[in-house]
Amino acid sequence: MxxxxxxxxxxxxxxxxxxxxxxxxxxxxxxxPLTRAEVRADLEAWQRAGLADEWRGDGTPDIYSAEYLRKMATYERLRATRSGSPATAHAASVG
Known part of the structure; x- marks a missing residue:
């Protein structure tokens, strides 16, 4: 095991x-290279989106489930809004 x-x-x-x-x-x-603040912001986005909960334990989450995909889209949207790039933020909100 x-x-x-x-x-x-x-x-x-x-x-x-x-x-x-x-x-x-x-x-x-x-x-x-990423700054400490960028890494912390990325981790915060990962946690706020709920993806940290998906990867707890020994099992692998179903990365194709609607719930996981919703969380991933939220994570990407949070990352895009933190990057400060309007084009990136727009692409994340559309996609």
Missing amino acids: KLLALSSLAAALLASTLSCAAHAADANDPIH
Whole structure:
């Protein structure tokens, strides 16, 4: 059972790493390191959207469920409004 939990954790970390790389590639300045305030703001958005609750425990959430997708859209909207870019905020509210 522990092996299954470790492999789930490894898969989640890999997905997170790939997601971060994708976000960095989309940025205007891919070399720009995040500040402590930016990381904290992102974590706050993740928690406010309810995604932290989805990833508690050993199981993986159903990332295709309507509830999870709603939370992800909320997270992306919160991130876009914090970035200060009107174009990014508009794209997040439309998508």
